[in-house]
Amino acid sequence: DADVTQTPRNRITKTGKRIMLECSQTKGHDRMYWYRQDPGLGLRLIYYSFDVKDINKGEISDGYSVSRQAQAKFSLSLESAIPNQTALYFCATRSSSGGLADTQYFGPGTRLTVL
Amino acid sequence: QKEVEQNSGPLSVPEGAIASLNCTYSDQGSQSFFWYRQYSGKSPELIMFIYSNGDKEDGRFTAQLNKASQYVSLLIRDSQPSDSATYLCAVTGGKFSGGYNKLIFGAGTRLAVHP
Numbered sequence: 463d464a465d466v467t468q469t470p471r472n473r474i475t476k477t478g479k480r481i482m483l484e485c486s487q488t489k490g491h492d493r494m495y496w497y498r499q500d501p502g503l504g505l506r507l508i509y510y511s512f513d514v515k516d517i518n519k520g521e522i523s524d525g526y527s528v529s530r531q532a533q534a535k536f537s538l539s540l541e542s543a544i545p546n547q548t549a550l551y552f553c554a555t556r557s558s559s560g561g562l563a564d565t566q567y568f569g570p571g572t573r574l575t576v577l
Numbered sequence: 578q579k580e581v582e583q584n585s586g587p588l589s590v591p592e593g594a595i596a597s598l599n600c601t602y603s604d605q606g607s608q609s610f611f612w613y614r615q616y617s618g619k620s621p622e623l624i625m626f627i628y629s630n631g632d633k634e635d636g637r638f639t640a641q642l643n644k645a646s647q648y649v650s651l652l653i654r655d656s657q658p659s660d661s662a663t664y665l666c667a668v669t670g671g672k673f674s675g676g677y678n679k680l681i682f683g684a685g686t687r688l689a690v691h692p
Contacts, residue, residue, distance in 0.1 A: 504684035552620055565611050566680055568620040
């Protein structure tokens, strides 16, 4: 089984709908992240969480909210989806123990299309 | 100026040649540097990390870091068609921008290895 899973993998929705993307991990990592990826723009950080009670905004948090239900689960919500939120969304995790060498591990991604 | 800059490519190299991918970063406080490979529609996967000046080799891959010039590169020797992908450079934030708990990504360089 994959260490980091995301559901759904693909979603088509309409403008104004509320959407939730879910991320679960079995790596035991305390750090979790949500990114979106658009062509030519690379990965941009939406929100990140260091533990259940520590949630922080990234560079593009407007229009999004998150919930850290448990150490292993981190959900991203679009309260009222709009077409420019059409993108590929990735969840990532990171351990807090390794310091300089520790990197982030990515889930398989969710392709979201807002019509 | 973008925090992490990469040439978008495509960089086209013949099979068996050396591919050289470059990345510059703006935050002098960045301490760790990562190269990810991303196939179209897939999640980024870590190839290498480096945090000391100089070269680090792993199989066909060599990462090079020059902190004085704020420059990091990835060399791929004996390039294969299966190396065709987008390569993302990522650096940790400086002391006042998240430190090693955050990664800042470049937009990626697309590599095409032709037979």
